[in-house]
Amino acid sequence: MPKGIPETVPDDGLTTRQRRTLPITAVHTGPGKGKSTAAFGMALRAWNQGWPIGVFQFVKSAKWKVGEENALRVLGASGEGGTVDWHKMGEGWSWVQRDIESSEEAAKEGWEQVKRDLAAESYRFYVLDEFTYPMHWGWIDVDEVLAVLKDRPGSQHVVITGRYAPEALTEFADLVTEMTKVKHPMDAGRKGQRGIEW
Amino acid sequence: MPKGIPETVPDDGLTTRQRRTLPITAVHTGPGKGKSTAAFGMALRAWNQGWPIGVFQFVKSAKWKVGEENALRVLGASGEGGTVDWHKMGEGWSWVQRDIESSEEAAKEGWEQVKRDLAAESYRFYVLDEFTYPMHWGWIDVDEVLAVLKDRPGSQHVVITGRYAPEALTEFADLVTEMTKVKHPMDAGRKGQRGIEW
Numbered sequence: 001m002p003k004g005i006p007e008t009v010p011d012d013g014l015t016t017r018q019r020r021t022l023p024i025t026a027v028h029t030g031p032g033k034g035k036s037t038a039a040f041g042m043a044l045r046a047w048n049q050g051w052p053i054g055v056f057q058f059v060k061s062a063k064w065k066v067g068e069e070n071a072l073r074v075l076g077a078s079g080e081g082g083t084v085d086w087h088k089m090g091e092g093w094s095w096v097q098r099d100i101e102s103s104e105e106a107a108k109e110g111w112e113q114v115k116r117d118l119a120a121e122s123y124r125f126y127v128l129d130e131f132t133y134p135m136h137w138g139w140i141d142v143d144e145v146l147a148v149l150k151d152r153p154g155s156q157h158v159v160i161t162g163r164y165a166p167e168a169l170t171e172f173a174d175l176v177t178e179m180t181k182v183k184h185p186m187d188a189g190r191k192g193q194r195g196i197e198w
Numbered sequence: 199m200p201k202g203i204p205e206t207v208p209d210d211g212l213t214t215r216q217r218r219t220l221p222i223t224a225v226h227t228g229p230g231k232g233k234s235t236a237a238f239g240m241a242l243r244a245w246n247q248g249w250p251i252g253v254f255q256f257v258k259s260a261k262w263k264v265g266e267e268n269a270l271r272v273l274g275a276s277g278e279g280g281t282v283d284w285h286k287m288g289e290g291w292s293w294v295q296r297d298i299e300s301s302e303e304a305a306k307e308g309w310e311q312v313k314r315d316l317a318a319e320s321y322r323f324y325v326l327d328e329f330t331y332p333m334h335w336g337w338i339d340v341d342e343v344l345a346v347l348k349d350r351p352g353s354q355h356v357v358i359t360g361r362y363a364p365e366a367l368t369e370f371a372d373l374v375t376e377m378t379k380v381k382h383p384m385d386a387g388r389k390g391q392r393g394i395e396w
Contacts, residue, residue: 024394028232032375037239038232042394045265049393067243074276075269125393157394175394176380177230183374195247195323196222196240196355196373 024157025149025173029132029165032179039127039159040068046157047072047081051124054117055086056110058130058162060103065129067195082124087113107134111145118152125157132162135169142166222355223347223371227330227363230377237325237357238266244355245270245279249322252315253284254308256328256360258301263327265393280322285311305332309343316350323355330360333367340364 026042028035043053055072057065069086076084087093089106095113100106111134117123134140146168149158160169170176224240226233244251253270255263267284274282285291287304293311298304309332315321332338344366347356358367368374 022391024391026394030378032377033373034226034232034236034239034375034377038236038377039239040242041232041235041237041239041266044238044269045395046393048265048268051393067246068239070246071242071273071279074278075272078272078276080272081269170380173381175231177232178378178380179230179232179236180228180376180378182368182376183371193220193222195244195249196224197243 022174023152023155024175026157026159026175026177027132027165027170027173028159028161028177028179029163029170030178030180031163032181034179035161035163036065036127036129037068038177038179039129039161040065040072042159043072043084043125043127044075046125047075047084049082049124051082052122053082053084053125053127054123055084055127055129056114056131057086057088057090058107058110058128058134060090060106085123104134104137104139107139111140115148118148118156121154121156123156126159128158128160130162131160132165132169135166136162136164142168145169146172220372221350221353222373224355224357224373224375225330225363225368225371226357226359226375226377227361227368228376228378229361230379232377233359233361234263234325234327235266236375236377237327237359238263238270240357241270241282241323241325242273244323245273245282247280247322249280250320251280251282251323251325252321253282253325253327254312254329255284255286255288256305256308256326256332258288258304283321302332302335302337305337309338313346316346316354319352319354321354324357326356326358328360329358330363330367333364334360334362340366343367344370 028038046053053076072084073086075081089110092100093109093113096109100109114126114128135142135145149172226236241251270282271284273279287308290298291307291311294307298307312326333340333343347370
């Protein structure tokens with residue numbers, strides 16, 4: 001647990017108060033579990049601050065995260081804390097009315113909406129779940145992502161999850177955590193369990 | 199994301215269905231962020247299953263986790279999903295009426311209650327937050343913890359977080375994830391931020 005005492009004081013001309021509201025870009029990567037789970041755990045803090053939250057799931061099937069989705073939807077509708085919008089690529093993005101031809105096109109449509117929302121400051125906290133993959137596969141240009149993140153207005157925090165985070169992204173990010181798999185039940189032949197895996 | 203296909207089939211005489219309800223012991227350890235956060239993210243799934251959840255915070259100050267606590271309390275009281283009991287060592291355990299002399303005594307009182315709850319099957323999902331430390335410091339006997347976990351009745355899942363997880367614990371656990379710090383804003387002289395760190 002951080003003690004709140006930075007080891008160095010940056011020479012950036014900012015006050016501590018200014019630094020406290022800088023937008024954070026966080027990346028959860030690596031082969032271990034907990035990348036998305038920790039992002040949704042962070043969303044609980046954002047919710048508690050009363051911040052509007054936008055989740056964009058860049059995966060075709062969302063079946064593994066139904067627990068987090070239901071919980072965050074209930075929190076968002078509770079009248080306490082922030083609101084929650086949950087966008088799923090797997091069901092077709094809600095704002096896209098026509099048929100989407102391919103996963104690549106779907107990923108690109110998702111990114112276009114994230115850009116619009118960042119420009120409009122629609123949310124204060126974004127989870128771009130499994131967003132590393134369309135970058136890793138070359139569908140979405142990493143340099144463009146970094147340029148958009150760098151120039152985003154206000155204090156909008158963005159958490160990106162997934163394996164194979166591009167090096168330029170981890171260099172750019174403020175907070176990078178790698179989840180390493182030490183041991184997993186499936187190594188011992190156990191299948192995914194209700195309430196644990198989803 | 200696991201594909202649900204185990205690499206080996208264990209020779210344990212159990213059916214897949216039986217293996218699916220085996221109690222899971224998970225450990226989140228390592229120097230990186232996200233150990234507790236991922237545990238509370240897992241609790242969202244347990245909540246979605248309608249399971250009673252017990253959180254035991256083995257820390258003196260709970261100020262860093264107020265967001266997760268508020269969110270899980272709202273979820274627990276929502277009438278949907280499972281119930282949530284949140285026990286804090288930092289405020290004195292609610293079931294201990296007398297003054298507690300030391301952190302060591304407080305940690306031991308917490309563990310005694312966990313043992314009672316496991317024996318009574320009070321919860322289906324336990325977060326023993328920062329429970330590695332009292333083991334690491336020798337306040338709570340690791341062998342006793344393992345014996346209690348090994349013999350716990352029913353299908354009670356237990357997630358233990360904190361640095362310095364004892365080797366015997368990680369050997370015993372079904373699921374071990376190490377969170378590695380790659381980069382943290384405080385390395386650049388930025389202090390903890392509202393909505394991100396707490």
